[in-house]
Amino acid sequence: MYFAVVFLLWNGIFFQREYKFIFQYAGIFGEEGEVQSQSKSVFKPPVSIIVPAYNCERLITAFLTSLFKRAAQYMGFCEIIVVDDGSSDYTYEMAWATLQECKRKWPHVSGKIVRHTARLGRNQAVKTGVNKAFGALIAIVDPQGSWKPQTLKKLVEAFGKTDVNHVKVFYKAETLRKLLT
Numbered sequence: 001m002y003f004a005v006v007f008l009l010w011n012g013i014f015f016q017r018e019y020k021f022i023f024q025y026a027g028i029f030g031e032e033g034e035v036q037s038q039s040k041s042v043f044k045p046p047v048s049i050i051v052p053a054y055n056c057e058r059l060i061t062a063f064l065t066s067l068f069k070r071a072a073q074y075m076g077f078c079e080i081i082v083v084d085d086g087s088s089d090y091t092y093e094m095a096w097a098t099l100q101e102c103k104r105k106w107p108h109v110s111g112k113i114v115r116h117t118a119r120l121g122r123n124q125a126v127k128t129g130v131n132k133a134f135g136a137l138i139a140i141v142d143p144q145g146s147w148k149p150q151t152l153k154k155l156v157e158a159f160g161k162t163d164v165n166h167v168k169v170f171y172k173a174e175t176l177r178k179l180l181t
Contacts, residue, residue, distance in 0.1 A: 044076025045156060048135030051143055052125035053095060054085040059143045061098045064111075065148040068070035071109045074152050079110035083129045086119035 035038060049067060064082070071078040084092040084101065092115050099111040114128055126140055137159060139152070 029115075030156045031164050033111065044079035045136040046134060047074065047079075047156065048069075048129075048133035048151065049078070049080045050126060050129030050133065050137045050138060050140045051080065051082045051168065052085060052122050052140070053082055053087065053123075053143055054119065055087045055091060055124075056143050057087070057091045060091055060095050061148060063143040064095060064098045065102060066128050067141070068106050068109055068111070070147045070149065070152055072106040073149065074156075076156075077095075077110070077135070078152075079112070079134060081129045081132050082111075082113040083125040084113065085121065085125040086116045117133045162179045 014086075020089065049071065051064070051067070056063075064080070071080060080099075083105055084095060084096045095113050100114055103109070103111050112132070114132055116125065116128070127142070130138060136174060139155060141147075
């Protein structure tokens with residue numbers, strides 16, 4: 001059973017969304033490839049990408065830049081939420097600086113960073129990100145890789161073609177919420 005809610009998008013258009021989430025693991029990461037043409041579908045559901053980060057100052061800049069580049073190719077609303085889980089290095093500062101630079105470069109992609117003052121663990125970082133997310137679809141990714149050019153498009157299409165609780169490792173909201181409680 002889906003819970004449908006009417007939301008006002010940032011551009012003032014009303015739409016009905018189903019609470020679906022994408023839970024993504026490293027199997028979808030890969031090397032850079034060629035960019036293909038966008039889907040001809042008119043409606044693109046809003047997407048939130050959550051990045052739980054802990055002590056990854058060396059990886060975060062390249063990863064976030066790559067992620068923003070991929071998100072900029074998506075024709076719908078897209079936001080990137082970095083949750084720093086109490087890192088003892090400069091992960092927060094590096095992520096903040098990278099988000100500022102990427103938002104200037106790709107202004108239509110939203111980005112924000114949330115900081116835990118103490119290490120609470122990956123699950124709590126994911127919960128924090130889910131609570132801050134606006135998207136109808138949510139992808140949870142780790143900063144140890146980079147996205148293939150068409151990953152986001154393929155994930156959104158996979159959810160559009162199915163009416164089950166999960167597709168491989170992608171979950172609907174109620175399933176994900178049960179896992180995170």
